[in-house]
Amino acid sequence: MGERAMSERESMEYDVVIVGGGPAGLAASIRLKQLNPEVSVCILEKGSEVGAHILSGAVVDPKALNELIPDWREQGCPMAETKVTDNWHWVLTSKRKFALPHAFMPPLMSNHGNYTGSLGNLCRWLAGQAENLGVEIFPGFPAAEILYDDKGSVRGVATGDMGIARDGSRKPDYQPGMELLAKYTLFAEGARGHLTKQLKHKFNLEADCQPQVYGIGMKELWDIDPEKHVPGRVIHTQGWPLSDAWGGGFLYHQANNQVALGFVVALDYANPHLFPFEEFQRWKQHPEIRAILEGGRRVSYGARAINEGGWQSVPKLAFPGGALVGCSAGFVNVPRIKGSHTAMKSGMLAAESIVAALGAGRSGDELVDYQPAVNDSWIAKELKLVQNAEPAIAKFGGDYGTILGGIDMWMRTLKIGLPISMKHHPDNGTIGRKDLYAPIAYPKPDGVISFDRLSSVFLSNTNHEEDQPVHLQLRDPEVPISINLPLYDAPEQRYCPAGVYEIVGREEGNPKLQINAQNCVHCKTCDIKDPTQNINWVTPEGGGGPNYPNM
Template identity: 80%
Template sequence: MSERESMAYDVVIVGAGPAGLAASIRLKQLAAEAGRELSVCILEKGSEVGAHILSGAVVDPKAVNELIPNWRELDSPLTVPVTKNEHWVLTKKGKFAFPHLMMPPLMSNKGTYTVSLGNLCRWLAGQAEALGVEIFPGFAAAEVLFNDDGSVKGVATGDMGVARDGTHKSDYQPGMELHGRYTFFAEGARGHLTKELKRIFALDADSQPQTYGIGLKELWDIDPAKHEPGRVIHTQGWPLDDAWGGGFLYHQAGGQVALGFIVALNYRNPHLSPFEEFQRWKQHPSIRQFLEGGRRVSYGARAINEGGWQAVPKLAFPGGALIGCAAGFVNVPRIKGSHTAMKSAMLAAESAFAAIAADRGGDVLADYEPNLRASWVGKELAMVRNVEPMVAKFGGAIGTFLAGIDMWMRQIGIGLPFTMKHHPDNEGLWRKDLVAPIAYPKPDGVISFDRLSSVFLSNTNHEEDQPVHLTLKDPTIPVRVNLADYDGPEQRYCPAGVYEFVEEGGSPRLQINAQNCVHCKTCDIKDPTQNINWVVPEGGGGPNYPNM
C-alpha cells in the first residue's frame, strides 16, 4: 500500500506557466458563472511562480483580452507597448534593415507589448488565486498516475529528502498524490511527463516530429541615453553559417533591454556551441553599441518548440489533455507562443468544465481538439506551417525568401498546396571528421562571458545530495559514441556547463554537473542517440529567474 497521501480535485494542472494559469482562471470563471463549486490546483516545480519562466518576450495580448478583458485596470505588467519594430540582416561587420513593408502583415507587432513573461505569470497567478485556485510552488510532478482502465488519474509529486544513493535522509518526505477528474499537462517545451504520455497514448503517431530551438537570454541595465521603451529589434544572418537562428533585443521597462539568441537544434556541426554563438553575436557593432556602458544582470536558457502546426500531437486522451507549449503552439516566424498557449488552455478548460458539469470524468475531452483547430490558433499556425521546414531545407537566405512568399500567398487566401515535413533534431549531426572545428574567441568579461559566470546569474541551485536528474540509458555511449564520433557535442550544446569530459585513469569519462542545470531540456532533445533522459529533480530546484 502506498505511503503517499492524496488529495482530490476536479482539475489538476501541471505547470504554472501562461497556459496552466489561463486554464485555471477560465475554469473558475465558468464555475462562477454557473454558480457551482469547482476545485482546481496547479503544481509548479519552480520555487515560486515565474522562477522557471523564460521568454523574449513580446506578447500579443489577444488571449489576455479574452480571458481578463479589464486587465488594464488590474495592475498588469503589460505596460510597455511596442513602438518600433525593426528586422536586421547582419553581416560580419555591418547590417541592412529588412524593409517593414515587405514583411507579411501577420509579422507586425502592432498592439503587442514587451514584458517579462515571468512577471506576467506572477500577475496571472494572483488573478487565479483570487478566484480560489490552489497553487503549490516547489512541488514537481514526477509521475503520472493511472486508473485501472488506463485513464489518467492524476500525478504524484517527487519524494523529498532522497540522497544521491537512493537512501532516505533524515528530512525525507514521500510525495503527494493529486487526483483529478481531468489532468492538464502544461509543462512547456519537452515536458518529461508529456514525453511519457505521448509514448503511452501514441499522441504523436499522426503528426510530424516536434523540432526545437534553444533560446539563450540575458537582461542588461543599459545607459538611459540608449534606452527607447518599446523598441523591438530582431536579427538574422551573422554569426550563424549553415545553422539557422537569430537574435532579439527588446527595450523593456525600467531601463532594461532583454536580448537573446535562438539556434535551431537541427544544426549539423557537432563543434557548434549555441552559447558561444550568442556571445559572438553580442560583439557585433550593431548590438554591442547598446551594451557598452551597461551591466548584465541575469542569464538563462530554454528550449522552444519550432515544429509548428504539423507537429502538434493529439491533444486529448482519457483523463487528460496537453495545453500550451507541452503541445507546441509557437508561431515560429512571429517568435510568439504565449497567446496561442493561453487560448489552447482556455479551450481545454471549457471542454473540461462542460464535462464535469455533465458529471463526467476520466474520459476523452473529444471536443477540445476540434475546437482548437477551428479557432484563431489553428488559423494562425496553419498560415505559417511551412516557414521552419523551408528554412531547414533551403537555408537561411533562400528559405526565408520562399517562406515569405508562402506567407504572403496565404495572407491573400492562397498558398503552397502542401505541408512540408520535419526530421528529429537529434538526427541532424554530422560526424566530427566531416566538418571543421569552430574557433570561438575568449570572453572579454565586459560584453561576452563564460558559461559558469552566466549560470551564477541564473540563481540556479539544486540540493546537492539528491539523485542526478540527468540520466543515461547506457553510461558507455557518451565516450563510446558521442566522443568518438561527434567530439562530445553535449559539452557544447549545453548552455550551463553541465556536461564535461574528464580524464580518469588515462581514459575519458563524462562528468555530469547536475547542480548547474537550468532545465532547458536541450540535452534531452539534441543527444544523437537519445541516451540522455531528463527527469524532474527535487521540487524547487533549478533556476530562479527574477524578471525573465
C-alpha cells in the first residue's frame, strides 16, 4: 500500500466497505446485517450527510423496498406519503400538448402502485435503518483512492487528505486520509463514479458490453398554488423544445403542495451549440407547464448525470475483492426513468453473495455468483424488455425512435421481441464541429419561470473549500483552447449545468479556460461529454458539493 500509507495513514478494518450512501449502498448494508448481524460494515458517503448528493425525480417502484423491509410503510418511511394516482404522457409542440392514450403504453410503463417523493429523504430513512442494525456510516468522507493487495485484488479504499492548499502544500489543519480495509468492497458511487472508471479499466470490465451512455438531468422543486396541486399526479413529456437532441421532461405532484419537475437531455447530441440548461428553462415556458408553475415559488435546483445505456451496457460486475452495484453498474430503466429499485436489488444480491463467501471463509476473491444472480433476477428481465428503446431513439430520432422502441417493448412484453441488441456510441465522440451547426438563440430568463445558472446553483446550496486543489483536472491544459474552442466553440461552457467552465480573455485576444470549481454540483457531465476526454473529475475535499435538502 506504499511507504506513505504505512507512515501517515491510520487504518480501520471491516468485513465490508461500501463506497456511496445511495439506494444501492444502503440496501446492501441493510441486507448484509439482516443475513448476518456479526458482519462488520461501513459506508463512506462523500456528501455532508446521507442524501446531500442524492438527486432523482423521483417516482419509485417499491418492488425492492418491499423485499428489503416489507413493513416500510408502517415504519414511517417518507416515500409512503404520496402514492401515484394519476399518470400522463404528453407529446409537446411549441404551443400544444397531445396526451398519449394509456392503451398505447406498454404495461411496464404504468406507474400504478408506485410512489413519488424525495429520494434523498428515502436514503436518510434507509440510513437510519442501517445504523439501527449496526452499520457505521461516515458522511463527509469521500473515497479518493482504491487500495490493492500484493496480488492485485481490491483491499479497500482510502479517504482523501484534508487541509491541502490549492498549490498542493499542507495547510495548518492538514489531516491525512484514512485507510478502510475490507474483505470485500462494494462500489455504489452512482453514475460515472470516478473510482468505478478506474476499476473498469484495471479489470477490463467493459470488454464484453456496449459503452455506457448518459443523459444530463436537471431538476427543480416548486411550491405551487394549492388549487393547482393534485397529489400523486405524474406527468412525463417528450418533443418540444428539443430539435437537436432527444430527451424529455417530468413533473410530479408530491406532498405539501410541492412539485418536482425536471428535464433530461441525452448526451449523445451533436450540435455543440446546444445548451441543456437553457432547454430546460425553455421547456418550463410551455403553456401547459407554465400554467402549473405560475403563482408558485422555486425552492431548489440540482443536476446529475443519468445512465442510459441499459442492459447491453452493464459491465462485468465482480472483480477480485469487490463488485459494482447500482448506478455504478448502470441499472437504470430509461423509458421508465427509474433506477432506484434496480439499484437496491443489485445491492441486496451483492450482499447475499458476500455473506455466502464470508460464511465459507473466503475473502478478497471474485464474487463469481453475483453476476449470475443478477442475470437470473427481475433486474435482467425488466431491463431486457427495454434494451432497444434508447438506441432506437438515438439512431432514428425522437419520433420514429419512440415508435420503433415502443413496438420493440410491446413485442418483448409478448415474448416475441426482435432478437437483436442495438449498439451505443460513446457520448464524447458524437459532438460535431461548430461550423456544421447553427447557433441556437435562447430567450433570456424572466426571473419568474426561467432563471440563469448562477441563481440556480445558489439554490443547490453548493459549497467547496476554495483553497484546495481543483477537483476538475485537465490532462492537457492546452486542449481547451487549442481544440475545444476552435473546433467546437468550447462546449464545456454550455453542457455544464452549473457554470463551472468559462472562456475568458477572448476580447483581449488571449482566451483561456477558467474553471469555477466552487460551482460544481457533482453531475459528472464534463467527465462524460468532453470531446477529447481531457477533463477528469476527482473527489474534492470531504463534504464539498451540493447540499440538497429534499431532492
